[in-house]
Amino acid sequence: MPDISKRVVIQIDEGWQFREASETEWLPVAQFPTNVHLDLLRHKKIPDPFLDKNELLVQWVGEKTWLYRTEFDVPDASGYEKVVLNFDGLDTFATVVVNGHEILKSNNMFIPQRVDITKVVKAGDKNSLEITFDSALILGKKIQEQYPDHKWVLWNGDASRLAVRKAQYHYGWDWGPTLMTAGPWRPVWLELYNAKISDLYFTINVADSLDSASVVAKADVEGSATEVIFELSLNGKLVQQSSSKINGGYAQATLDVSQPELWYPTSYGSQPLYELKATLLQGGSELDASSKRVGIRKARVVQRELNDAPGTSFFFEINNIPIFCGGSNWIPADNFIPRIGKQKYYDWLKIVRDGNQAMVRVWGGGIYEEDVFYDAADELGILIWQDFMFACGNYPAKISSLRDSIKEEAIANVKRLRHHPSIVIYAGNNEDYSLRESEGLTYDPENKDPDSWLETDFPARYIYEKILVDVTKELVPDTYYHFGSPYGGEDTSDTTVGDIHQWNVWHGSQERYQNYDKLSGRFVSEFGMEAFPDAKTIESYITEESRDELYAQSQTVDFHNKADGHEKRLAGYLAENFDFSTRPLKDYVYVTQLMQADCLSTAYRVWRRNWKGPGREYTAGALVWQINDCWPVTSWAIADYYLRPKLSYYAIKQHLAPVIIGMKREVRETRRDKYTSLVDRSVVVELWVSSFLLNDIEGKLHVKAFDVITGNKIYDKDHGLVQVTSNRSTDLVEFGLPKVSDVEDPSRVVIAAYLFDLEGKQIARYVNWPEPLKYVKLQHPTDLRVDRVDDSIRIQTDRPLKGVTLEANDVEFEENLADIVPEETVTFKAKESLGDQKVDVRFYKPDRHDK
Template sequence: MASYKTLSSVRMRNDVQWIGETAWIYRTKFSSPTIPSEDKVAVRAVLAFGGLDTYATVLLNGKEILKTDNMFIPERVDVTTYLKYEEENELEITFESAYLKGCAIVEKYPDHRWGCWNGDNSRLAVRKAQYHWGWDWGPTLMTCGPWRPINLELFSSRISDVYFTSNVDKALKAAELVAKADIEGGDSKVRFDITLDGELIATKTVTSSKCHASHTFTIEDPALWFPIRYGKQPLYDLTATILHNGASISAGAKKFGLRRVELVQDPLIGQPGTSFFFRINNIPIFCGGSDWIPADNFIPRISKEKYYDWVKLVADGNQFMIRVWGGGIFEEQAFYDACDEFGILVWQDFMFGCGNYPAFPDFLASVKKEAEENIKLLRHHPSIVIWAGNNEDYQYQESEGLTYDFDNKDSESWLKTNFPARYIYEKILVDACAELVPDTYYHYGSPWGGKETTDPTVVPNFDKLVGRFVSEFGMEAFPNIKTIDAFLPLGKDDPDRFAQSSTVDFHNKADGHERRIALYLVENFRYAPDPLEQFIYSTQLMQAECLASAYRLWKRQWKGPGKEYCGGALVWQINDCWPVTSWAIVDYYLRPKHAYYTVKREMALISLGITRKEHIIPKTNTHVHTLPKQPKLRYGVQT
C-alpha cells in the first residue's frame, strides 16, 4: 500500500482516483478442518464476514453465496452444502465501484433533493464511510475490500450473542442485571457466570426457549464503573456457556461495567430552556473532551495498540468524553475497550453526516439492519452513554430550507417531504435504540436542540449564551514540523517547504483556509511566515489560546445545581486521518499541538481565568464615560 509520502503531490493524489472507479477482485484458497463422519450431519459451516466495503458479490467454489451493499453490516452465510471438506476451497469476492454505484442511484431517483457538504452527492446513496469521498480535513481516497476479518465457523450449537440490561438503584447499593444469550443449534441448557477480577460473583443454569436464554441477577454492593478522575473502572465478565450432557460445547463472553447514567434536562434558574448534562453514579459531570474521526484513511492499518495510544492521549489530557463522529465508522472494539478501561465517556453518532439522505424503501431497510447490528456489537460498553442520529444533517436542512415541522409527529408524512431522512433519525433509529439499548439515551442529531439554530429569539453571546452542550468547536493549526517534513518528497530539504507551497497547501482541505488562517494571525500576532517553524508555532499558539479561552468561558457557566448553563464542550477534533493542517489538536503521528496542553490545563481540577468586567452605558445617559485608568478585572476559578 502506498505511503502518504508517495501520495504527497497533487498530481500523484489525482493519479490514484481511478482506483475508486474500478471493480476489484479478491481471491484466496483455504482448507476446511476435517470433521469425523459421525459428526457431519450435526455440524454446520458458516462463513462470517465482519465487514465488506461495500458492493460485493461473494463466490465460494464458483457458486454465488452473498451480495452486499452496506459496509457497516456484518454478514453470516451458511455454507455447509458449498464447502469441500476433503479438498481446497476457493473464495472470490468482486467489489464494484461504490462511487459509480452511488452516481447511478442518484440518477435513478431524480425527485429526491440531493445535496451535501463535503464530497459529492453520490456518497449519500451509499452506506459506506462518508469521509472516503473526502472532507474538509481529509483526501478523497476511495477503497474497497474486506475491511474486517472473515472467519469460517464449524459448530453444532453456539452462543451467537451475549448481552444484558442493567439498572443501578439510586442509592448505588444494588444493581439488577438481566443476562441474555441467543443460541444457534438444538441444545437448551445455558449457564450464566458473572466474575470480577477472576472471582465468581454469581452463576445460574437455565433452560433456553426459542433459541434464547435469560436470567435476572441482583448484585449487592456492586463495584461501580466511574468516569476518569471520579473513581475506578472495574469491569465484570458475563459468560454464557451451552451445556450438553454436562459438558461445555460453546461459550460467549462480554465485559461490562455497572454504572448509573442520567442525561439531565431540567429547567434552569434565570435562563430559558433546560440543562443538558450527564450525571454518572449521582455525580454531575462537566464533559470536556474531543471529537473523533477515523485515525486513518485506510482503516485496517489502525492497530489495537494505536487505538489504545489515542485513547490514552485523551485520558492524559484531562478529558472526560470523546464523540465518535457520524461521517466515519462504528469504531473497532479495541477503541471502545480502551475507553472502558480509561473511563472515557463516549458520545456515539450513527453514520450520517452533512447532507440530505434519501429514504427509498431498500435504503431504509438497509439502514434499519445497519443500526440494529451495530447497536448489538457495541451495547455492552459502559463508556457509551448516548447515541445520536447524525452529524449536522439538521443544519443542512436549515441551510437549504428543507421542510421540517417539529410539531408534525406523523412519521409517514415525513417521507413525502424534501427532508425524508427525518424518518431515519426520528423513527428508525428511535425504535432501534428503544428495543436494543433502552437504558441509553438517544438524541436526534449532533447538534439538535428542538429549535432552529437561526432562531432570531436566541441571541448569540460567546461566553454567556453558549449552547447547553457544545458538541463541536475548534480552530485550525499547522501540525508539527516533523509531520510536514514526512509528507514533503525531499523532507526538510524540499523546495516546497514553506506555508504557501502547493504541496503544503494541498495538505489542508478546508475551503478558504489560506485567508482564514492569515486573518487570524495578522489580527492577533506579530509573526513571520519564514522560517516555517515560526509560522507553525504561531498557528499553534493561536489555536491553543482560542480553545483555552473557550473552555475557561464555558466552564464558568457550570455553576452548580440549577445553573448548569453549559454541561460540556467537545473540541473539533482530537485526531487526523493523514498528515494535514486541520482542527486536530494531535496530528496523524500522535504528535500533540500546543492546544492539547492548554486544553489539558483548562480541564484540570482547578483552572484560573481572567475576564474584563463589562462597562454598560445606560440608554438615558447622553454623557460619555471614560474607563478608569486601572480597569477592574474579574477573576474566576473553575473546578
C-alpha cells in the first residue's frame, strides 16, 4: 500500500486500442502517446504518406471520427480527497468518457486538461476510459460557415485552420504535407492526492555586477497543507534553503545567492543548472514535492537609438554581453510528433550547437515544443525565440469562445515553459501582421481601445496586443514580449526597427543573393534559399515500384517540394549563378546545395559585418529559414529530415565561427566626363574581420591571389599586424583587385585571406571567388593530393577548387565544405573512425571544359 499522505501518479499508457467510429474491430495502438496515422501505419491500413505521392491516398483519415479506449486500475482511494485524470494533449476535438460518464469536451490541442473524477472512478477496480476524436477539418469548416462576415484570408493550408486550435502545419505548408492527425498525442496520467503543489515557479534578479542574485521561489498549492520548504542546489550540493507558511494557497521565499554560477549561451560560457525543489508539508509529513531546473542569468532585449543610423537597435544581451544571434528557425521535426524520441531532439539541438548557432526560433505554425526540446536547449546553451502558435492568417478573434480558449492556451504553455533559461523572448505570431498589410486589413496604431479592434476586419490584433500582452505581463514580466515576427517600425518591412523577414531573395522581388548587404535589417528572423536534400533521402521516399521517378524533375520529386513556383525559382537562381545539369541526380543535388551554401553564407558574412559594437548594432541577428524538415522533402532546410546536413550547414558554421574574415569586391565606376557614356571601372577588394570573442586580440593578415586557369600566384602580401576588437566587426584593408599579368579579368582572380595569431597559428581563413561562377573557367587540377592521416583527409591542389566536399556512406565530417587554393593544406576531420571507408572528393567543375 502506498503512503496515502503523499501524492501518487499513475501513467495510463498500456492497453490502448483504437478504431474508426463506423467500424467494430478494435486494434492495439502502435505506441503511447500516439496518433491515428501511426496506428494505421502499424496495421498497414494506410500506405506510408512520406513515400511516393501517398500523401494523396491518406486524406480520408482526417475526415473520419476516431475512437480510443483503455482500462486503468485505481488503488484504494479512500484516503485521498482527489482523484484527477490528466491529459497533457488531445488532438483536437475530443470527448472523454470514464465509466460511462462524459467528463470532458476539449477543442484545443495545446491545452493540457485536468478533470476531477473522484465521484465517477471505481477504486480497486477496472475503470473504462474512452475518447472520441471528431474530424478537426470538418468541424473547422462548420465553424467557418457560422462566421461568413469574417475575412478568412491566409497563406498556406485551408482557411478553416484559423478557427481551430490545432498545429497549423497539419493543414499543409509550403514545405510540408497535409496530414490531419488525431489522437492522444501527449501522456495521459492519473493522480491521487490530498494536497499538491500545482505550480512551482520563480523570478530571478541578478545584480548588474553579476556577483549576486536573488531567486524568489513561489509555489501555488492545492488542498490542505501548512508549509513549503524551498531548496536551491547545484550539482547535488545545497546552496540555499528557506521555509514558507502557506497563505491562501500560495507560498514564497527568497533565496539569495552570492557569486552565482551564471548560465550563458553556447560559446560564451558554461550552462550550470541549479535545482529548485519545493516540498509540501502538513504536520511534518511530506504530501508532495516538485522541482525545476534553474539557470541564473540576466537577459534583455535592447532597443535604443543608434549612433549614426535611423531607428533603433534590436539585440539580445545576456549577463551584460551583447550577443549576435546567428541561428535558425525550427519547425516540428515530424508530422507525427509522438514518434520523435528524446534522443532525436537532443541530436537536432546538438546539430544546432555544433554549427556555432546561438539561437533557435520556435516558429508559430507548429507546436509549443516538448519539454525535452527546451531541456536540451538549456543544457546546450541555445537561446530560444518562442512564438505563440499563430501563423500567416487572420484569426477570427470576434468569436468569444475562441478568445477564451486562446487565453487558457497561453496561460498553460507560458506556465509550462517559463522556468527555462533558454527562452529569452516570446512573440505573438508568425507573419500575421505581414498578411494584414498584404490584404489591406484595418490597423490603426493610434487606436488603443482593444474592444474596438474586435469590430474591425483584423480582430486578430486583440490576440497579440491584448490577450498575450496580459498573459506575459502577469506570468513572465521579465521576459520580453514582441507583438509578432516580423514586427516594428511603420510596417513589417521597416528595416530600422524590430525584426524583419527578408524574403526578397527567393520570394518577393527575387533579388540576387549577392545583394544581401543591401537587404539587411536590425534583426533578420527569417531568410532562406532552397536546396535538394541528400540523394539518399530522395531515394528513401521513392519506392521500388516508382524507381523510374528517380530524377530531379520527376513528378514525385516535384511532389516532395511544396513551395509555390519552386521549379522556376530554384532553376532561376541556379541559372543566374551556376553552369549545371539536372542529371545525374547526385550532381544536381550537389549544385543546388552549393548554391544554397553560397547564398546563405553571403547573408551571414555581410550581416555580421553590420555588428559593429556599442551604438552601431546595425544588424544583431540572422536566423535562417530553416534548420530542419518534418518529412523527406526539398525545402529551405539546411539539414534534411534524416538529420543529414546540407552543404549550407557547414558554410553557416564557418561563418558563425568566433572569428571570421569577410571580403567583398566593390565595382567602382567613374564617368570620364559629363558628356560621354564611357565609364572607367575598377574593382576594389574590401576586407574585414568579425569577432565574437570577448577580448581584443592581435593578428597577422596575409592575402594571396591566384589565377583560376593556371593556378599561378598573382598576389602575395603580408598586411602586417591587425587589431581584432572584441565582439564586433572591424574593417581592415582595401586594395585593388590583382591582375593576371597585364590582363584585367576579374573572373580569373581567386583571393585567399588568412589571419594568424602572433605565434603563427591560423585563426581564420576565407576564399573569395568571382561571381557568378557560371562565367568562371574552372580547371581540373593537374596535381590533386588526397591523403588519409589517421581519421582525417588532407587535400592539396595546384588549381583553385570551389565547393570541395567529401562523400562517404557511413561517416560524417566535422567540416565538409571548403574552397581550396594552391600552397595550403585543408584537413577534413571525421567524427568517427574512417577505417577502410571509401571516401570520394567532389568539387564544382562543370563538364563544359572537358569537351
